[in-house]
Amino acid sequence: MLTHIPRTAEAIAADRARYEEHQRKGLTAAPSALPAPSPRPAPEPTEVLGHLTIPGGWYDVLHLTAGERLRLAPEALGVSVSIAAWVAADPSERMNLPDTVKVQWTTELRKGRVVLTDMGRVLFSITEDSTGGAHDVLTGGSGAAAPFTPAFRSTRENMVLAVAKLGLDKRDLPALITFFAPITVDAEGVLTWNAERTQPGDWVELRAEVDMAVALSATRHPLDPCPVPEVPATQVQRLAALPVAADDPCRTATAEARRAFENNSRI
Known part of the structure; x- marks a missing residue:
């Protein structure tokens, strides 16, 4: 039987000091300025390998080869x-x-940031983003308690169905990133929807850094106050790989990102 050994205030303070020093070094090494948001509307893509429309409230799955890009563009707000x-x-x-x-x-994932395994x-880099980081990594989308109607489908129900199509189980689901969800959190932990951060014509583009399977x-x-009952469709395009520059911001923005890409090259 394990016995809990209470930690002293001095030990807790020392751990806090080590963490804050590590954070300071990380923030010092972080870029002072990431690339500016991508223009609205999105430029016409070249070398489109595939295109699909996800109806509002629905889902889909696809596979990307390393280097290929995934462009997401909602047809309207909501x-x-x-x-x-x-x-x-x-x-x-x-x-x-x-x-x-x-x-x-x-928590502000935007153009120039990466998403790790x-x-x-x-796993993938965020190479284009017109919103400047108006995305949600905290909420995870709507849960099973959401009204399951064509206008208000549950993110969880969609993802459970999507992973089954990939031969996976709901236990394989990771925490989700939700694009076009302008959430901020204040010092008290209250989540707020900032509608002015998203606009018609918004889009993001993701570059696969390994061969990967994706569920959307x-x-x-759940925090979107949009009064319109219908949920707009989303246009999804799979684009061919492009050459990656040596100074690509996703690969050079932080020391941690550089080390993660080194891990990619070891496999």
Whole structure:
């Protein structure tokens, strides 16, 4: 039987000091300025490999080869797109948002940031983003208690159905990132929807850094106050790979990102 040994105030203070010093070094090494938001509307894409429309409240799955890009563009305000992703060759390695947030010292994932796996590799990079980071890594989309109607489909129900199509189980679902969901959290932990941060014509583009499987759910975010009952559709395009520059901001923005890309090269 394990016995709990209470920690002294001095030990707790020492741990806090070590953490704050580590945080200071991380923030000092972080970029002072990431790339500016992408323009609205999105430029016409080239080398489109595939296109699909996700109706409001629905879901879909797809596979990307390393280097290929995934462009998401809601047709109107009132829909947020949640994503879960896995390494295609071994889905036990999956998207890990807690580590993604910790190593980059921010919950604001935007153009120039990366999303990690639970093995410390880069799963995908955010190469374009017109919102400047108006995305949600905290809420996880709507749960099973949400009204299950064409206008208000549950993110959880969609994801459970999506992973089944990939041959996975709901236990394989990681924490989700939800794009086009302008959530901020204050010092008291209160989540707030900031509608002015998203606009018609918003879009994001993600670059696969490994071969990966992706599940997408396009539904109303539980904090979205949009009064319109219908949920707009989302346009999804799979685009061919482009050459990656040596100074690509996603690969050079932080020391942690550089190490994660080094992990990619070791496999």
